[in-house]
Amino acid sequence: MAGRFTEFLDRWHLRKVQERWAAARDALAPLEAFQLHAFRTEARSLRRRIDRVIHAADQRLAQPLLGVGLPRAPLGTDWTWRADVWRGPISVPGSVAEDKRTQISEDLALYHDCPLGEIALRQLRNGLEADRAPFGLAMEIFGFKGSFLSLAINLPAEAVTGLKARHLIRLDAVIDADRPLKAFARLNIKHGPNVAQLVQELPQDGRAKLVEFDLAYAKIDESRIERAWLDVIFNDAAMTRILLRDVVLSRRSRAEA
Numbered sequence: 001m002a003g004r005f006t007e008f009l010d011r012w013h014l015r016k017v018q019e020r021w022a023a024a025r026d027a028l029a030p031l032e033a034f035q036l037h038a039f040r041t042e043a044r045s046l047r048r049r050i051d052r053v054i055h056a057a058d059q060r061l062a063q064p065l066l067g068v069g070l071p072r073a074p075l076g077t078d079w080t081w082r083a084d085v086w087r088g089p090i091s092v093p094g095s096v097a098e099d100k101r102t103q104i105s106e107d108l109a110l111y112h113d114c115p116l117g118e119i120a121l122r123q124l125r126n127g128l129e130a131d132r133a134p135f136g137l138a139m140e141i142f143g144f145k146g147s148f149l150s151l152a153i154n155l156p157a158e159a160v161t162g163l164k165a166r167h168l169i170r171l172d173a174v175i176d177a178d179r180p181l182k183a184f185a186r187l188n189i190k191h192g193p194n195v196a197q198l199v200q201e202l203p204q205d206g207r208a209k210l211v212e213f214d215l216a217y218a219k220i221d222e223s224r225i226e227r228a229w230l231d232v233i234f235n236d237a238a239m240t241r242i243l244l245r246d247v248v249l250s251r252r253s254r255a256e257a
Contacts (some may be wrong), residue, residue, distance in 0.1 A: 051091050069176070071132060071172050073250050083107045083154030085123055085154050086133040094122040104137070107154045126245055129205075133176055133246035144238035151232040151244075159251060160189070160225050165215050166254050171230065173209040174245040180204055181240060186231040187213045192224035202232075207245070214254065240248040 066120065073080050084090060084105040095102060098117035103112045120140040126133055141149065159169075171185050183202045188195055198220040200211035230249065234242065 007133045009086075026082060033211075048245060062091075071248055073146070074170070074252055076252040076255075077170075077250050078252060079158055080248065081159065082133060082246070082248050083232065085137050086135055086244075086246055086248075088135065090123055094120070098119055107156070108137075108151050109154075110139075110150070112144075112146050113150045114144050114149070115232060116145055118142035118144065118199045119149075124243075130174070131245040132241065132248075136245040139244070141237045141240050141242070149237050150235045153230045153232070153247065153249070155228045155249065157227075159249070160228050163215070163220075163225050163228075163251070164222050164253075165218065167215050167219060168252055168254055169213040169215065169228075170247070170250045170252070171200075171209070171211050171213075172248040174207050174208055175202075176207050176243040176245060178241045181237065181242065182235040184233045185211055185236075187218075187228065187231060188222055188255055189228045190217075190226045191221045192226075194221075196220045216254070 044192045058151050085108050089176075090105045097112065097119040100113060101112060102121065104110060104121060112119065117120075118141070120142075122138045122140075124136050124138050126136045151177065169187055175183075182204065185200050185202055189197075198215075198218055199214040200213065202209045202211060223226070232244075232247070234240075
């Protein structure tokens with residue numbers, strides 16, 4: 001009985017919320033500017049929460065269609081993660097990267113210094129088991145006269161919680177391009193006022209890319225680690241279509257000697 005009553009209350013609250021926002025548009029006309037700002041802030045906050053729920057539901061629904069999950073992690077792995085664009089549908093699946101910074105999802109952005117703005121971004125649905133992830137990211141670079149093109153992936157708090165110099169950070173990716181392409185992965189770890197950086201060149205052969213970062217070489221202050229992010233940097237990418245079918249990050253402790 002208690003469960004049914006709780007369910008009834010939940011439906012009643014949901015109906016009231018829906019009624020409130022259905023009537024909100026007509027209620028905006030007499031409001032002052034400061035009231036409109038407050039109303040808009042509340043609406044955006046609610047939309048972000050709803051978008052997260054939709055994304056999580058879409059992710060669960062999409063995954064079985066491909067029949068794959070995360071790649072097998074090495075023994076001792078304590079954290080494995082994909083960014084949103086490879087897990088489920090994002091709210092804006094396509095855009096043109098005209099500005100120096102283009103936000104793709106909450107945890108992914110594209111940076112470049114090309115004045116032409118001829119870079120198209122589009123989330124696409126993967127269809128092969130070898131693609132691993134349910135979704136991928138296509139980047140089509142036309143004219144490019146800049147000096148850098150970089151995807152920045154913000155790692156979640158779980159990645160740096162308990163992070164030590166004994167850890168290895170691993171990048172597993174599946175990348176297709178219509179011509180051979182030189183690319184690098186740069187791990188950035190902010191600790192106090194400093195940022196430690198480790199750089200690895202991605203293998204050019206094959207579509208599966210794997211590199212590891214040994215934090216023993218990073219000279220980090222373990223007690224002051226705040227956050228981490230990964231840059232995937234592409235060189236000489238003009239007139240190229242790059243398909244990032246999957247990007248997975250994981251963490252494990254180095255084997256003791």
